[in-house]
Amino acid sequence: xxxxxxxxxxxxxxxxxxxxxGCAIRLAEAGVDLTLNAxxxxxxxxxxxxxxxxxxxxxxxxxxxxxxxxxxxxxxAAEPDADILVNNAGGPPPGLWSDWGQKEWEAAVQSNMLxxxxxTTAVLPGMxxxxxxxxxxxxxxxxxxxxxxxxxxxAARAGLTGFVAGTARQVAKDGVIMNNLxxxxxxxDRIAALMTKKAETENCTLDExxxxxxxxxxxxxxxxxxxxxxxxxxxxxxHAKFMIGQNVLLDGGAFNSTMG
Numbered sequence: 001x002x003x004x005x006x007x008x009x010x011x012x013x014x015x016x017x018x019x020x021x022g023c024a025i026r027l028a029e030a031g032v033d034l035t036l037n038a039x040x041x042x043x044x045x046x047x048x049x050x051x052x053x054x055x056x057x058x059x060x061x062x063x064x065x066x067x068x069x070x071x072x073x074x075x076x077a078a079e080p081d082a083d084i085l086v087n088n089a090g091g092p093p094p095g096l097w098s099d100w101g102q103k104e105w106e107a108a109v110q111s112n113m114l115x116x117x118x119x120t121t122a123v124l125p126g127m128x129x130x131x132x133x134x135x136x137x138x139x140x141x142x143x144x145x146x147x148x149x150x151x152x153x154x155a156a157r158a159g160l161t162g163f164v165a166g167t168a169r170q171v172a173k174d175g176v177i178m179n180n181l182x183x184x185x186x187x188x189d190r191i192a193a194l195m196t197k198k199a200e201t202e203n204c205t206l207d208e209x210x211x212x213x214x215x216x217x218x219x220x221x222x223x224x225x226x227x228x229x230x231x232x233x234x235x236x237x238x239h240a241k242f243m244i245g246q247n248v249l250l251d252g253g254a255f256n257s258t259m260g
Contacts, residue, residue, distance in 0.1 A: 001239075003030040003233060003234065003236070003237035003238065003239065004237055004238030004239070005027075005030050005031065005032055005083075005084070005134075005233075005236060005237055005238065006030060006031030006032070007031060007032075007033070008031075008032050008033070008083040008084055008236075009032070009033050009034075009035070009079060009081060009082055009083050009084070010024075010027050010032045010033070010034050010035070010082060010083065010084035010085070010086065010236070011034075011035045011037070011075060011076075011079050011082045011084070011085050011086065011119075011123070012024045012027065012034060012035070012036055012037070012086040012088070013037045013066050013075075013086060013087055013088045013089060013119070014037060014038060014066065014088040014089050014090060015034075015036040015037060015038060015044075015047065015086075015088070016036070016038035016040065016043040016044040016046070016047045017038070017043060017047070017188070017189060018186075018188035018189055018190065018225055019088065019138055019183060019186060019188060019225050019228050019229070020038075020086070020088045020138070021047050021225060021229075022224075022225030022226045022227075022228050022229030022232075023086050023088070023136075023138070023228070023229040023232040023233070024036055024047065024051060024086075024229070025051060025054075025055075025226060025229055026226065026229035026230045026232060026233035027084070027086075027229075027232070027233050027236065028051045028054070028055040028057045028059070029055055029233070030233050030237070031055075031057060032057060032084065032236075033057050033058040033059070034048075034051065034057060034058070034059045034060070035059075035060045035061075035062060035075060035078050035079035035082070036048055036059060036060070036061050036062070037061075037062050037063075037064060037066050037071070037075050038063060039063065039064070039065055040063065041061070041063035044061050044063055045061055048060075048061045060078050060079065062074050062075045062078050066089060066115060066119075067089060067110055067111045067115045072115070072118060072119060072122070075119075076119075076122055076123075080126070081126055081130075082123050082126070082127075083127070083130070083132060083133060083134065084133070084134045084135075084136075084236045085119060085120065085123050085133075085134070085135045085136070086135075086136050086138065086232060086236070087115070087116035087119055087120065087135070087136070087137040087138065088137075088138040089111045089112055089115055089116070090111070090190065091111075091112065091140065091150065091152075091153045091190060092104070092107065092108040092111065092112065092150075092152035092153055092156070093152070094149040094150055094194060094197050095149060095151070095152075096149070096151075097151055100151070100152060104152060105152065105155075108152035108153065108155070108156040109155075109156045109159065111156070112139075112153060112156035112157050112160065113156040113157070113159040113160045113163075116137050116160055117160065117163050120135055120137075120163075120167070120178070123135070124167075124171060124176065127171075127174070127175075127176045128171060128174040128175075128176060130175075131174055131175040132175045132176070133171075133174075133175065133176035133177065134176075134177050134178075134235070134236040134237075134240070135176070135177070135178040135179075136178075136179055136180070136181050136232050136235050136236060137160060137164060137178075137179075137180045137181070138180075138181050138183065138232075139157040139160060139161060139180045139181070139182050139247075140153055140154075140157050140182055140183060141182045141183060141184040141249055141250075141251045141254065141255060142154045142157065143157050143158055143161050143180070143182055143247060144182065144247065144249060144255050144257075145254075145255045149197075160180075161180060161247065164178055164179070164180055164245060165245050168244050168245030169244060169245055172244045172245075175241070177235075177240055177241055177243060177244065178244070178245060179235055179240070179243055179244070179245065179246045179247075179248060180246070180247045180248065181228075181231060181232055181235060181248050181250065182247055182248060182249045182250065182251070183223065183228060183250055183251070184217070184223060184249070184250060184251020184252055184254050184255070185213060185214075185217065185222050185223065185251070185252075185254070186222055186223035186224065186225060186228060186250075187222040187223065187224065187225070188225060191222060195209045195210050195213060196209075198212075198213065210222075216254065217251070217252040217253065217254050218252060218253030218254065219252030219253055220252075221252065222252075223250060223251070223252060227250075228250055231248065231250060235248065
């Protein structure tokens with residue numbers, strides 16, 4: 001399918017590895033020029049070069065911490081006229097409510113709520129003036145079904161979801177489409193860390209922890225980053241222009257609900 005976005009310009013945050021990388025690859029496959037971000041320059045440039053070699057699109061890299069004002073300023077300077085923004089950032093650490101004080105809560109809100117909101121409000125005026133834009137926020141399946149040991153993530157991402165719900169409906173008339181993409185358990189560094197924690201908590205081996213987690217998913221496996229990226233690319237396409245303020249869940253059927 002032709003997604004109708006060849007030649008568009010996208011910012012993809014946290015895109016050297018994992019879900020962000022999957023989104024960047026699928027956008028490049030559709031002919032989109034990219035500005036990619038990650039904290040570590042080495043893995044970021046490796047991903048960028050792979051995409052350049054594979055798809056022939058322009059790829060700019062910005063090694064920075066996107067959760068800081070300095071980082072956001074750098075990436076917006078590198079691509080001041082983004083047509084597409086994919087917001088993404090690593091999730092906060094797991095734990096119990098009693099583990100977290102003000103410092104931990106502020107870090108979670110900064111990373112998973114305020115950073116995507118501030119990037120969104122920075123690119124919206126240009127998108128509105130051009131009468132075209134796509135914003136996809138990678139949040140979490142925990143928005144629909146809270147995960148007890150990920151309380152920091154549950155709360156911060158729910159706040160972002162509320163912002164998108166209202167803002168998406170304000171800017172839709174200007175051709176700007178905003179939605180959220182909610183991953184369940186995908187085979188990334190994040191899931192590796194969570195499985196390590198699960199093995200410690202349940203006093204089992206890492207392989208046993210992974211097997212138990214995958215057995216609980218109706219699809220019987222963890223998700224794939226490139227499949228995830230394909231959904232993201234569709235949500236950035238011409239074909240998604242009537243999809244407004246939605247929360248698209250990709251979790252292999254783990255969330256048990258008649259209405260999704």
